[in-house]
Amino acid sequence: MKNNIPKSGTEINRSGKLKLDRRTLIKALAGVPLLGIFAWEATRNRSYAREKQNRVIRELGLEHLQTPKTWSAPEVKGDRIRIGFIGFGTRAVQLARGMGFISLSEKESRQTKGTLESWMSQEDLQVEIAGVCDVFDLHAQMGMDIAQNGLRVNGKTGTNDPVRRYRTYREMLDDPSIDAVIVATPDHHHARITADAVRAGKHVYCEKSIALNEDELNEVYRVVKNSDRVFQLGHQITQNVIFQQAREIIRKNILGKISLIETTSNRNSASGAWIRHLDVDGNPKPGDLHTIDWDQWLGNSPKVPFSIDRFYNWTQFFDYDTGMLGQLFTHEYDAINQLLRIGIPKSAVSSGGIYHWKDNRDIPDVLHCVFEYPDRELTLIYSATLASSRPRGRVIMGNDASMNLGESLEVTADWDSPQFKQQIEAGIIGTSGPMLTVKPGSGEIDAVTSATEKYYASRGLTDTFINGRPVDVTHLHIREWIDCIRNGGTPSDDIEKAYEEGITVLMAHQSYVEKRRVEWDPVRRKIV
Amino acid sequence: MNYYYSTPQLWSLVLLRLFIGWHFLFEGLSKFMNPQWSSLGFLRESQWIMSGFANWVTSDSGILSVVDIVNTWGLMAIGAGLLLGLFSRTASMSGMILLLMYYLNSPPLTGMEYSLPSDGNYLIINKTLIEALSLFVLFLFPTSHLIGLDLLLHRKKQTQNKQEVTKHEE
Numbered sequence: 001m002k003n004n005i006p007k008s009g010t011e012i013n014r015s016g017k018l019k020l021d022r023r024t025l026i027k028a029l030a031g032v033p034l035l036g037i038f039a040w041e042a043t044r045n046r047s048y049a050r051e052k053q054n055r056v057i058r059e060l061g062l063e064h065l066q067t068p069k070t071w072s073a074p075e076v077k078g079d080r081i082r083i084g085f086i087g088f089g090t091r092a093v094q095l096a097r098g099m100g101f102i103s104l105s106e107k108e109s110r111q112t113k114g115t116l117e118s119w120m121s122q123e124d125l126q127v128e129i130a131g132v133c134d135v136f137d138l139h140a141q142m143g144m145d146i147a148q149n150g151l152r153v154n155g156k157t158g159t160n161d162p163v164r165r166y167r168t169y170r171e172m173l174d175d176p177s178i179d180a181v182i183v184a185t186p187d188h189h190h191a192r193i194t195a196d197a198v199r200a201g202k203h204v205y206c207e208k209s210i211a212l213n214e215d216e217l218n219e220v221y222r223v224v225k226n227s228d229r230v231f232q233l234g235h236q237i238t239q240n241v242i243f244q245q246a247r248e249i250i251r252k253n254i255l256g257k258i259s260l261i262e263t264t265s266n267r268n269s270a271s272g273a274w275i276r277h278l279d280v281d282g283n284p285k286p287g288d289l290h291t292i293d294w295d296q297w298l299g300n301s302p303k304v305p306f307s308i309d310r311f312y313n314w315t316q317f318f319d320y321d322t323g324m325l326g327q328l329f330t331h332e333y334d335a336i337n338q339l340l341r342i343g344i345p346k347s348a349v350s351s352g353g354i355y356h357w358k359d360n361r362d363i364p365d366v367l368h369c370v371f372e373y374p375d376r377e378l379t380l381i382y383s384a385t386l387a388s389s390r391p392r393g394r395v396i397m398g399n400d401a402s403m404n405l406g407e408s409l410e411v412t413a414d415w416d417s418p419q420f421k422q423q424i425e426a427g428i429i430g431t432s433g434p435m436l437t438v439k440p441g442s443g444e445i446d447a448v449t450s451a452t453e454k455y456y457a458s459r460g461l462t463d464t465f466i467n468g469r470p471v472d473v474t475h476l477h478i479r480e481w482i483d484c485i486r487n488g489g490t491p492s493d494d495i496e497k498a499y500e501e502g503i504t505v506l507m508a509h510q511s512y513v514e515k516r517r518v519e520w521d522p523v524r525r526k527i528v
Numbered sequence: 529m530n531y532y533y534s535t536p537q538l539w540s541l542v543l544l545r546l547f548i549g550w551h552f553l554f555e556g557l558s559k560f561m562n563p564q565w566s567s568l569g570f571l572r573e574s575q576w577i578m579s580g581f582a583n584w585v586t587s588d589s590g591i592l593s594v595v596d597i598v599n600t601w602g603l604m605a606i607g608a609g610l611l612l613g614l615f616s617r618t619a620s621m622s623g624m625i626l627l628l629m630y631y632l633n634s635p636p637l638t639g640m641e642y643s644l645p646s647d648g649n650y651l652i653i654n655k656t657l658i659e660a661l662s663l664f665v666l667f668l669f670p671t672s673h674l675i676g677l678d679l680l681l682h683r684k685k686q687t688q689n690k691q692e693v694t695k696h697e698e
Contacts, residue, residue: 020683028679031612034546038611042557114588 056435059423061252081485084131084178084202086169086193087185088143091207095182095234096146098474100125100153103142107151122475124154125482131178133166135293136311138286140165168296169193173200180230180485183207188301188320191216195223198231203485205478207234208334209326210502214527217502224495232481233493233501235334239476242409245438247339249403249411254436256400256419258340261380263332265324268389273357273365274327277312287311309360316361322509323363324384329508332382332394333501335405338492339396342380344503345371347519350512356387369508382508401435410434503527533674541671544662545610545620551659552623553607559600567596574633575640582633602626610666613676620667627660 020028083099085092096102100122102110110116132143147163166172169189172181173196180203183193191211197204204224210233211217224231237243249255267273279285287308294306301319304310314320315327336342352367365386372379383392396403400417404410413420415431423429480491503520507527511518521528533541559565567585571592574582585595602622609619634642636650648655672678 020680024679024683027675028613028677030542030675031546031549031677034550035608035611038550038553042554046561114590118589 055428059428060249060254060436062249062254062436079126081125081127081482082130082177082179083127084133084166084172084175084181085129085143086133086172086181086183086197087189088132088134088139089184092139092143092182092184093146094474095184095205095478096129096143096150098122098236098472098478099127099129100475101129101146101150103146103150104157119472120153120155122153122472123479124152125479127482128159128161129163130161131164131166131172131175133169133172135296136287137291167293170196173197173202178202180204184234186297186314186320187322187326188212188314189299191220192300194231195220198223198227198229201229203230203481205232205234205481206498208330208501209322209505210498211506212320212322212326214503214506217499217506218525221495221499221502230481230484230491231495231498232477232484232491233334233498234477235331235493236473236477237331237335238338238492239473239480240407242405242407242438243335243338246403246405246409249409249436250339250396253419254401254411255396255398255403256414256417257377258396258398259378260397261336261340261378262392262395262397263329263336263380263382264392264394265328265332265382265384266389266392267386272389273386274313274315274323274361274363275357275359277308284308285312313361316359316363318362318513321363322505324367324386325369325505325509325512328384329369329382330501330505333380333504334493334497335394336380336396337497337500340376342373342376342378343500344520344522345373345380345507346375347372347517348504348507348511349517350508351515352384352512356385364512367512369511371504371508409436409438411436533669533671538671538674541666541669542675545613545616545666545671545676548623548659548662548666549607549610549612549619551607552603553611556600556603556605556607559596560604565596565600566592567599568592570630571633573642575642576632576635576637578629578633599626613672613678616672616676616678617667617670620663620670624660624663624667627656627663631656631660 085096093103097106097119102119107116110119129143129147132140132147134140134143144163144165147159149158151157152159164175166175169181172178181193181197183190183197183204183206185193185207187207187209190206190209194204194206194210195216198220211220250258270276277285285308289306292306292311297311298304310317310320315323321327348369348371350367350369352364354361354364355366357365367382367384369382370379371382393404393406396405399414400419401411401413404412412434413424413429413431415424417424420429424431429435477493483489484491507518507520510527519528520526571582571586585591603626606619606623606626609615610623631654634640635652636646636654637652646654670678673682
């Protein structure tokens with residue numbers, strides 16, 4: 001065998017140890033200087049990316065933008081608050097989860113999916129589900145089961161304290177052991193139950209939307225306003241930490257003068273169009289006159305014979321809801337009102353129709369609404385369809401930049417921006433893509449050859465939030481309500497904002513139904 | 529082991545090894561330095577024969593984070609191995625397997641569409657596959673015992689053998 005060892009390469013000294021000459025050592029260590037160059041270049045590359053980000057941040061004055069305040073909230077302390085659920089459908093299950101209660105079947109499914117641990121890290125709000133009220137036995141039973149036997153966020157299963165099922169919500173309100181109620185019924189009960197609950201001395205967390213007509217909206221506003229009870233409307237959207245950044249960006253005038261806001265809802269499924277009386281296999285869901293207290297379900301709405309269609313698909317009917325306005329636009333409006341405090345518009349015009357879902361529904365499946373705010377010199381648009389799922393975002397347009405606000409936040413500088421003219425010319429700020437991107441959580445796309453460091457750099461700014469931990473926004477919204485009950489203060493969706501939202505929705509609804517432009521009379525506080 | 533390379537052959541193979549090592553090391557380092565990075569998005573795109581595996585990984589956040597860690601540190605270890613010429617054959621083989629995993633999760637076959645943007649135009653053969661094949665070439669034509677830290681290990685072994693032969697002769 002002819003070996004590769006150079007003649008002068010190595011020798012063995014007398015003690016039998018290997019001795020290397022310089023040439024061999026250089027060959028052995030040939031990669032080391034390259035590793036040095038690598039380290040040097042990698043450091044340079046990183047500091048370039050960081051400097052580029054920092055320069056944009058400095059230019060925009062956003063040095064303190066990246067500190068989410070949500071997590072600095074103090075630990076929950078105080079007596080356990082006893083909460084009653086009025087209505088226990090799908091949404092109530094989500095609310096209970098946000099409060100720290102899940103069923104044992106959910107526990108099992110989370111165990112298989114590996115998401116149990118993440119839910120268990122949610123903070124214990126020190127509350128009890130002390131009572132459940134639902135006109136449908138099956139739903140009431142579901143609520144009772146979660147409250148009595150379910151898993152709690154503190155790791156315990158079940159409770160020794162009695163959980164009571166109430167036949168009517170009034171029975172629950174008459175029970176002095178209940179401190180607060182969560183109203184998660186169909187919308188036609190919201191205003192009445194909220195007003196009655198506050199009159200009975202209960203704190204209220206009520207799902208949107210707040211009211212179906214002006215009279216009940218005025219009544220609930222008056223009752224809540226004249227009490228010391230804590231009211232929160234269920235709009236978890238603003239608890240998304242991204243909204244804090246969005247608010248800060250707007251406060252710093254980075255968008256310039258805002259004169260147009262476009263909000264949208266696009267969905268394209270039967271369930272999204274509120275056809276929900278069938279299960280996944282296409283069979284009718286359970287429920288009949290033996291298990292549903294139909295008179296109580298109808299409440300103050302017109303008396304009609306029992307209908308499983310109406311029971312499950314109530315959103316489709318004007319007797320119980322305002323459709324997309326009440327269910328979807330409310331979130332859009334709340335997001336914008338939280339950011340800009342636009343309040344009640346001067347006028348509203350709606351138009352649309354039932355163009356796709358040809359069932360017996362009242363609500364339009366394509367709808368456009370234009371709200372004018374001459375005092376604020378801006379227009380709010382809502383454009384929605386239940387027959388296309390093309391995502392269109394939520395865009396706040398200013399003359400210096402526009403902001404697309406959703407799960408993530410993107411701010412794109414305007415080519416003709418007066419404020420950023422110099423930076424755009426100097427190349428510090430680009431207009432071909434977003435100049436600021438805030439994206440919580442993870443789930444980035446990457447692979448060795450297709451997406452690398454360049455991909456991240458091109459996004460400008462990225463951030464993890466709350467130590468990279470995903471936190472349920474519903475939990476944060478309930479938590480805010482609970483904190484206010486314990487320590488005082490006003491939740492972000494208080495009765496003032498609920499009223500502004502309620503009126504805005506009713507203006508758009510009235511405009512659609514009456515096919516005319518409606519206005520708000522701020523003196524008489526009336527839609528005209 | 530018995531390899532005869534001319535000088536240009538040796539250096540071109542060494543350069544190929546160093547370049548791929550550099551690429552792996554930076555790929556791993558970039559993932560390591562980016563706390564937001566996760567293979568979730570990539571695996572969600574998975575099609576073809578590896579999609580079952582990808583589903584299994586993404587179905588559990590625990591498994592996913594293990595895969596992320598193994599991937600990140602694996603890339604860096606393979607990169608450093610190739611760059612320094614340390615355990616290069618193992619590094620070449622592991623690198624090839626890793627790249628084949630990427631390739632098989634999203635091969636550019638006709639009819640497979642990905643939302644992930646590609647940096648070029650590929651049909652069946654893409655750069656991942658070419659890089660994997662290059663690593664196989666490096667596995668078959670190793671250089672680290674001539675240029676690289678493996679030289680020291682190689683020499684030590686040879687010296688030991690030599691000593692034993694000498695002892696026998698005595």
